[in-house]
Amino acid sequence: MHVLLTGATGYLGSHLAHALVAGGVKVSILKRSTSCLTRLADIQHHLAMFDIDEKGIEAPFRSGGHIDAIIHAATSYGRNGENEFEVFKVNTQFPLDLLQTATCFNTETFFNTDTILHEYLNAYALSKQQFSQWGRIFAESTKIQFVNIRLEHIYGPGDDSSKFTTWMIRQCLNRASRIPLTKGEQMRDFIYIEDVVAAYMLMFKNLTGQKKVWQEVALGSGTPVKIRHFAETVKKLTNSDSELDFGAFPYRNNEIMSSSADISTLNAMGWASKWSLEAGLSKVIEMERIE
Template sequence: MKILLTGATGYLGSKLVHAFLQDGHQVAVLKRPASRLDRLQDIADQITMFDIEPDNMSAPFLEMEGADVVIHVATCYGRNGESDTDIFQANTLFPLQLLQAAADFKVRAFINTDSALNADVNAYALSKSQFSAWGKKFANSGLIDFYNIRLEHFYGPADDDSKFVSWLFKQCNQNTPEIELTSGLQQRNFIYIDDVVSAYQQLVNKCMDLDSGWYEAALGSGEMIRIRDLVEMIHAITGSSSRLMFGKKADRVNEVQPACPELAFFNQLGWNCTTNLITGLKKIKESTK
């Protein structure tokens, strides 16, 4: 199968590229010209890379002579001082341009990585929600099959330090004297990276056999945990001497208690989450020795 993937230079995207190559798929990636390629060095000769050209989204499809599936993983969280306009450009306009090109070239399926956050939480969540609405419009018009994957918080060894779990491991391993945190009463769902990758693999393998249209599915572990409990687990696993300063930071505005994700769609495809939280956290600990 021919796959065009965005976000391949990031943590999740690079894991997906490696997995799809192992499955025997032909993989091309769409990247920013200045992207670092560290995570793709070992497979650079096995994939085709295209630099993003907003005014010419047709180029990859022309050179590939079409594609079967587009998988959109690239995202801008807004953690590096990006403006709302930058976030909109990255999370709504760019993928919409890609979606239009994919529909024009009769690509069968577009798999979108959406946020599990409510749209009113921040600019990132709003921009992701806006693009998924466009995906639904395209699918309902019969232009392309659109799979909107509402991905919960994923984690794993060697993830970016900007992610909460990786950041907390770093603070605990360094025995930072005081780690400032919110109340920690919020509940979240965390899913280990290998389970995320296997879910995408299963969807790619099965999507051509599903009915055409719009699909929305949650992807998580199915297990909710309080942030406070997660923090204390990591603190204990690392044997850290850091003081956990719960309540030192204010809770996020518009905080909404999420429901436990319903995993029926992926379960029906034959996928199940296999790594529980404590096992996943211990794998991160082992990787840092």
């Protein structure tokens, strides 16, 4: 099997790259010539790498051999000063171009990493939702099988510092005197990185090349908790004396107050979450202390 992976230099993508290589899958990646390869250093020689800004989007299809499936994990959250159009180009325009190219080269399956956020929350959420809608159009016109993975709140060691989970842990470890938060009543489905990767690998194995042209799969632990509980658990596990100032921030406009994955589809494939919230957080905290 041959997979084209996007976002391979990022957090989720790099974990998927390692799992695919370990599973004996041929892996090509699309990246920029300026991308940092630190997360891929130990498997770099196993990857066929194509710089989209230099060789174009068709390069892996033309010179890498037939691609059976695409796993799309590249994304822009808009947290690094990108404007709305730049977020749109990464989250909608680029994958749509890739999807169109894949159909021209007879790729069987496109696995898309989608968000559970409401489309009107911000530019990131809107652009992700727009692409998933395009994917459904392509699938229903029988051009390609499209598996839309609605990913809940992923966390794990080495995640980006801009993520709430990492920020919260580091605030507590650094014993910040006060940590400003919302009231924390929102329910969130936190899922540990190893559980996420195991689910992707199972979907790749079971769903690639199936006749069902459109399928949406929810991916989370299936056990949501309040943000308040998450923050209090981090404080307890880090033995922090930081003040958790609940209510210091208002909720965002269009804030989702409850989100939880219906994992019945994944359960039917034989997948189940193996990491409890406390076990996952303990592992992240352990690795943060080492670093």
